[in-house]
Amino acid sequence: MTDIAVIGGGIVGMCLARELAMAGRDVTLLDSGHHAGTTANAGSLHVQMQSRFLRMYPELVPNLEASLPLYPEAARRWRLLAEDLGADIELRQSGGLMVCETAEHYEFLAQKCRREQALGLQVEMLDRAALRRVAPYLGDAVHGAELCAEEGKLNPLLANEALRRDLQARGVPYHIGHRIARIEAVREALLLHGTDGSVIRAGRVVLAAGAGSGALAGSLGAPLPTVAEPLHMNITEATAPLILHLVQHAERMITLKQLAAGQVVIGGGWPARFAGPQDFPTVEAASLVGNLSLAQHIVPPIGGLRLLRSWAGVNTTADGQCILGPLPQEPRVHVAVPGDAGYTLGPLVASMAAALLLGRDPGFATDRFTPARFSRAASG
Ligand SMILES: Cc1cc2nc3c(=O)[nH]c(=O)nc-3n(C[C@H](O)[C@H](O)[C@H](O)COP(=O)(O)OP(=O)(O)OC[C@H]3O[C@@H](n4cnc5c(N)ncnc54)[C@H](O)[C@@H]3O)c2cc1C
Numbered sequence: 001m002t003d004i005a006v007i008g009g010g011i012v013g014m015c016l017a018r019e020l021a022m023a024g025r026d027v028t029l030l031d032s033g034h035h036a037g038t039t040a041n042a043g044s045l046h047v048q049m050q051s052r053f054l055r056m057y058p059e060l061v062p063n064l065e066a067s068l069p070l071y072p073e074a075a076r077r078w079r080l081l082a083e084d085l086g087a088d089i090e091l092r093q094s095g096g097l098m099v100c101e102t103a104e105h106y107e108f109l110a111q112k113c114r115r116e117q118a119l120g121l122q123v124e125m126l127d128r129a130a131l132r133r134v135a136p137y138l139g140d141a142v143h144g145a146e147l148c149a150e151e152g153k154l155n156p157l158l159a160n161e162a163l164r165r166d167l168q169a170r171g172v173p174y175h176i177g178h179r180i181a182r183i184e185a186v187r188e189a190l191l192l193h194g195t196d197g198s199v200i201r202a203g204r205v206v207l208a209a210g211a212g213s214g215a216l217a218g219s220l221g222a223p224l225p226t227v228a229e230p231l232h233m234n235i236t237e238a239t240a241p242l243i244l245h246l247v248q249h250a251e252r253m254i255t256l257k258q259l260a261a262g263q264v265v266i267g268g269g270w271p272a273r274f275a276g277p278q279d280f281p282t283v284e285a286a287s288l289v290g291n292l293s294l295a296q297h298i299v300p301p302i303g304g305l306r307l308l309r310s311w312a313g314v315n316t317t318a319d320g321q322c323i324l325g326p327l328p329q330e331p332r333v334h335v336a337v338p339g340d341a342g343y344t345l346g347p348l349v350a351s352m353a354a355a356l357l358l359g360r361d362p363g364f365a366t367d368r369f370t371p372a373r374f375s376r377a378a379s380g
Pocket of ligand 1: 007008009012030031032035037038040041042043044045046178179181208210211212213230231232233267312315316336337340341342343344345346
């Protein structure tokens with residue numbers, strides 16, 4: 001019997017298992033070994049609000065603003081984690097540019113910028129001339145941008161590997177390839193039934209299983225509307241240092257950045273699809289072409305680079321906000337699912353989840369993140 005079982009070995013699960021081990025708890029980490037956002041993501045450290053979402057879903061603005069303070073803190077936590085791991089994960093807070101192509105969109109960004117400044121973010125507007133000085137690699141199509149100093153990038157392959165090594169050094173049992181089909185609550189323990197017929201007994205459980213969390217909560221009768229969203233990524237061959245910032249578009253789906261070794265990582269939410277008997281995330285040709293065309297439109301030198309690789313990964317969506325805390329139906333089971341830009345939020349969400357589990361102060365008000373909101377909504 002383990003004291004705490006963490007289901008899901010993505011960024012949240014790994015950081016959470018690490019925090020619990022550091023607090024002297026007996027913790028076991030279980031992961032099915034596929035379909036993660038953590039192993040597929042682009043390594044962008046996002047802080048500023050997405051202009052496109054604000055325009056598309058104005059009703060969500062209060063939620064987005066309420067979650068905003070998490071993001072600069074999340075970027076700070078990544079810095080601390082990198083230092084603590086003693087690993088070079090290519091973390092650079094070199095600033096993030098949200099670019100736009102029209103005067104109308106520039107004005108919308110400027111309004112967003114004023115609101116974010118009032119909420120404490122380090123943001124400023126750059127017109128075309130100012131942008132030419134700080135980001136000469138941007139093409140003529142770009143009219144202006146909002147610069148957020150706290151944004152940046154890291155290399156997820158290095159960060160994930162450093163975390164795995166750290167967990168190993170701490171002796172945390174980490175079972176990869178172990179998929180939990182359902183959770184059964186009996187009086188003295190929680191029984192984790194594996195798809196291979198195995199049963200693990202745990203005193204408490206944390207669902208850090210990304211899009212898989214909903215089905216596990218469902219096995220206990222708790223509604224948790226996590227949805228798996230397959231997304232496309234591209235990476236170019238290496239080139240000389242060109243792009244300093246994290247670059248994203250205010251109105252269109254694109255993020256891009258350059259890794260330390262020179263490759264340009266291009267993503268931004270273009271769709272992939274599930275295929276095959278195991279619903280494996282699979283690339284779509286239309287996304288490959290669309291994503292690269294837009295990248296070249298924003299940063300023309302990208303057009304001269306060869307595509308090295310494309311892949312697809314699984315993002316998790318719910319209602320855009322974090323889901324943190326105990327299930328009302330079974331308080332021995334907690335949830336730790338990050339909101340939008342979940343890799344950025346991973347270490348912070350893990351430490352908030354650990355605090356809630358251990359009865360400590362999570363540092364932020366977590367009422368609005370409770371899983372109970374979905375039960376309330378389901379009961380009308
Ligand atoms: C292509 C792509 C690019 C992205 N780019 C960025 C970015 O640049 N910046 C950013 O901040 N965010 C980005 N994201 C989002 C980010 O990757 C995710 O939000 C984040 O990784 C979520 O971490 P997690 O630990 O909650 O879940 P995941 O990383 O999804 O991990 C969940 C784990 O749980 C396991 N699991 C699921 N069900 C079960 C089960 N029943 N039993 C056992 N194990 C189970 C899975 O195998 C998986 O390993 C991107 C996502 C994608 C797909």
